[in-house]
Amino acid sequence: MMKMINFMKGSVMKIHSLSCASRCLTAEGVVRGFSSASGPRVCIVGGGPAGFYTAQQLLKARQDAVVDIYERLPVPFGLVRFGVAPDHPEVKNVINTFTQTAQHERCSFHGNVNVGKDVTIEELRHAYHAVVLSYGAEGNRSMEIPGEDFSGVFSAKDFVGWYNGLPTNKELCPDLSSETAVILGQGNVALDVARILLSPLDMLKETDITQNSLAALAGSNVKRVLIVGRRGPLQIACTIKELREMVNLPNTRADMLTSDFEGIAEALKDLPRPRKRLTELMMKAVKEGRDDKVEKCWGFRFFRSPVEVLAGADGKRATGIRLALNKLEGSGDGARAVPTGQIEDVECGLIISSIGYKSIPIDPTVPFDPRKAIVPNDMGRVLDTAGLYCSGWVKRGPTGVIATTMNDSFDTARVLIQDMEAGKLDLSVNKPGAQAITALLQTRGVRTVLFSQWEKINAEEEKRGKSLGKPREKLLDIDEMLRIAWY
Structure with a gap:
């Protein structure tokens, strides 16, 4: 009897979480991640240059593709934000292009999600037709x-x-x-x-x-x-x-x-x-x-x-x-x-x-070459793992400039599109995408940061920077970022 009650409680909790997630997104006017479109759903792990460039190319190539970007930090842009030298502001102009991608009607950004810990790669693969690893090299x-x-x-x-x-x-x-x-x-x-x-x-x-x-x-x-x-x-x-x-x-x-x-x-x-x-x-x-x-x-x-x-x-x-x-x-x-x-x-x-x-392993189910510190792949296709791809540094190693990453990510996106068109990915199966993952994360106490919420962090940083005579003053504390994003 207790097992039945616990099962019912869990089911009610998941349904309630999904309902809450839908209401939260609807209240913000962001329903892109919950689209009922029947096109391919692609998940990108990593909100840096490789992730955004891959998303950009996928959205351009397939008018029915829905792309979700998951990022460990509450803020996007990866090494463009945290790696480019402060006295190279012109290099950071690429953020404008990434912002356009994030605001695309078929693209959603989900920050504050630690893939491999908060959600597994297997869970993402069940929810999406394809998963692209673009999480860079943090080692x-x-x-x-x-x-x-x-x-x-x-x-x-x-x-x-x-x-x-x-x-x-x-x-x-x-x-x-x-x-x-x-x-x-x-x-x-x-x-x-x-x-x-x-x-x-x-x-x-x-x-x-x-x-x-x-x-x-x-x-x-x-x-x-x-x-x-x-x-x-x-x-x-x-x-x-x-x-x-x-x-x-x-x-x-x-x-x-x-x-x-x-x-x-x-x-x-x-x-x-x-x-x-x-x-x-x-x-x-x-x-x-x-x-x-x-x-x-x-x-x-x-x-x-x-x-x-x-x-x-x-x-x-x-x-x-x-x-x-x-x-x-x-x-x-x-x-x-x-x-x-x-x-x-x-x-x-x-x-x-x-x-x-150097890149580090993200999930025990994902192949990893410890000597080269990359995910072993063939032109972006992760070896022996259908539906799993990679782009950027985790694909080729930590070399090159942002333009190198752009070309590399475009190549991965093209390979993924080719696999869709050749029938190597089964697009006839309807995948739930962000709807399922957001509900799952909520049952685990993980709350995401949407791009519109990142923009609140961005506005606060620019405000603090203006008072100091500089472009922005970055927030250093994640808890403070989350408070500004959510309230």
Whole structure:
């Protein structure tokens, strides 16, 4: 008898939850996720660039497709919001396009949903004709050297998250009391970090950098930033735009080792044009960088790999880093760094590892390649799992810029559409989509943040920013975000 009563209670609860969900959405005038259309229903996991670009292409290609985007945070846009440097507002203009996608009548955004925890991939697959994994790369690649867990050592992902207002990094509190900082890695993210550490405060005050980061940088003693790479100038991973910004940074000078550039001038003529321009700009910086009147400096250090983080007397705080000196075997992009047996110690109090992000498994039912840190796939089709797809960094690894992700996501969307049209996905079965998932989440005490509710958070951030003379002041506390979104 008790089993029957509990079953009836559960059934009533689910029906009541579904009714409540429908009423909540109707009250806000948002009924897109509960459309009764018989077209394909697609779920996208991850509200960053890969997710939005995939949605955009699906909506364009199929006039009957209904797309729902699920995002772990209450706020959308992923790395465009939390990864793009504060002094690159033009890159963030893509948010306007993403907003148009989110406001499309056949698209719905559902924030504050932790897929893999609040709802499983299997539950999503039952509710949708297709599920696209676009959740990016939120893990850090380890340096795998002694001392990397010492105080004063940070991953670039966490450091960028700190100054960009990622809630999980709000308590980072980096110690900026040392004069020298070392960044390991020479990609665009490494240069972003170096530029933020050395930029004049007046430049940063007009950006959307967080106020607590701005306050920490105001008290910073960092005057020298070394950007270390295991290979040479001809293998550097940054773009010319990022390098030019470093060269033109006010009140700083380049501090390079001329020995790192031996033989480079002779190799210039055989380089592809983009690599040639990048190398010429570096060599120009080497020649013009010796202005001793300028207090702050930055410089590349090539042919060096981290061996060990050195600690002070307490054995807990970083005071330097030991580097192995390398030589190159081979040439061009395929050149390998080989240790020479020599080492070099650099005194520093701040070490930032910018050697790459990595994706992490989201659900035990989803195939995952731990070595490559991606979901194994064929052109976006997850291997051995019909109806499951992937796009962005979880598909190909954490490489490229936003335009790379756009093209990659468009490719995944096209493959998905091809599978629909070839009959590889059974569209004859009517799938409930967000209606079932929202009801399920409510029985688990999970309340979603719709795009219209995100816009309330957005308005509050812009209001706070305006009072400070900046585009926005990001909210750092998730509970505060939810209060503003829901009330």
